[in-house]
Amino acid sequence: MTPRIWAVLPAAGRGTRFGGEVPKQYLEAAGKTLIAHALDALLSHPRVDGAMVALAADDLRWPGWTSRHGKPLLRCTGGGERADSVLAALRALPGDVDEDALVLVHDAARPNLRAADLNRLIDVASAHADGAILGAPVRDTLKRADADARIVATEPRSALWRAFTPQAFRRGALTSALERARAEGVLVTDEAMAMERTGAHPALVEGREDNLKVTTPADLALAEYLLARLTE
Ligand SMILES: Nc1ccn([C@@H]2O[C@H](COP(=O)(O)OP(=O)(O)OP(=O)(O)O)[C@@H](O)[C@H]2O)c(=O)n1
Numbered sequence: 611m612t613p614r615i616w617a618v619l620p621a622a623g624r625g626t627r628f629g630g631e632v633p634k635q636y637l638e639a640a641g642k643t644l645i646a647h648a649l650d651a652l653l654s655h656p657r658v659d660g661a662m663v664a665l666a667a668d669d670l671r672w673p674g675w676t677s678r679h680g681k682p683l684l685r686c687t688g689g690g691e692r693a694d695s696v697l698a699a700l701r702a703l704p705g706d707v708d709e710d711a712l713v714l715v716h717d718a719a720r721p722n723l724r725a726a727d728l729n730r731l732i733d734v735a736s737a738h739a740d741g742a743i744l745g746a747p748v749r750d751t752l753k754r755a756d757a758d759a760r761i762v763a764t765e766p767r768s769a770l771w772r773a774f775t776p777q778a779f780r781r782g783a784l785t786s787a788l789e790r791a792r793a794e795g796v797l798v799t800d801e802a803m804a805m806e807r808t809g810a811h812p813a814l815v816e817g818r819e820d821n822l823k824v825t826t827p828a829d830l831a832l833a834e835y836l837l838a839r840l841t842e
């Protein structure tokens with residue numbers, strides 16, 4: 611039987627680097643909120659069965675959706691860090707989403723996920739026991755800076771990639787890896803980091819560099835441009 615695939619969206623952040631009153635995942639670009647773009651990209655995929663969204667406890671912006679694209683759209687309360695929100699969502703998944711189900715963890719702040727990238731990620735992650743993430747090779751020269759923003763070194767970049775989302779792993783393995791990192795007091799900034807700590811070697815799937823995470827207002831302007839003009 612083909613393992614089920616569920617999306618997990620951490621959406622409990624406050625957007626402090628963005629500023630403003632409204633958490634950035636509820637800001638609009640090209641006529642839809644960032645979280646709606648992210649949900650539509652995932653739930654419109656024929657192999658994705660449903661989505662679990664981790665929200666802030668006092669989130670007044672969530673429109674209360676319970677389904678989208680004819681699929682279940684569930685919610686839970688996130689945590690203080692992104693990793694806590696992801697773990698809460700994994701724990702809140704329905705009981706029939708078993709340990710071998712593939713979970714696609716995707717930032718609600720990344721509105722520009724394209725179907726071709728999602729397809730390739732699902733194909734690779736379904737075949738690779740250690741899972742897979744979308745990313746792109748670093749294409750700029752990287753500098754190491756001192757406390758005064760003075761260059762102290764140029765870092766070798768040939769083997770470096772930028773990690774994007776979705777990040778795709780088996781539910782059981784990812785839940786255990788995140789619980790282990792938390793128990794050991796290690797703050798992981800993505801799911802792959804937690805898996806790497808267990809000895810896993812997730813695959814990197816090269817994706818479009820415009821799968822940007824909206825972090826600052828300039829990112830929102832770029833997202834607006836991309837979402838309003840690009841086709842698949
Ligand atoms: N405790 C947290 C922190 C972040 N996120 C989510 O993780 C994604 C990526 O995080 P980031 O871009 O850092 O969002 P914020 O934490 O809101 O931004 P900032 O760090 O500027 O406050 C976002 O969809 C955000 O909502 C979350 O679910 N729970």
Ligand SMILES: C[C@](O)(CO)[C@H](O)COP(=O)(O)O
Pocket residue numbers: 692717772773774775799800801823
């Ligand atoms: C998960 C992530 O988007 C991969 O690049 C990134 O680590 C999130 O970082 P943030 O500081 O929580 O936005």
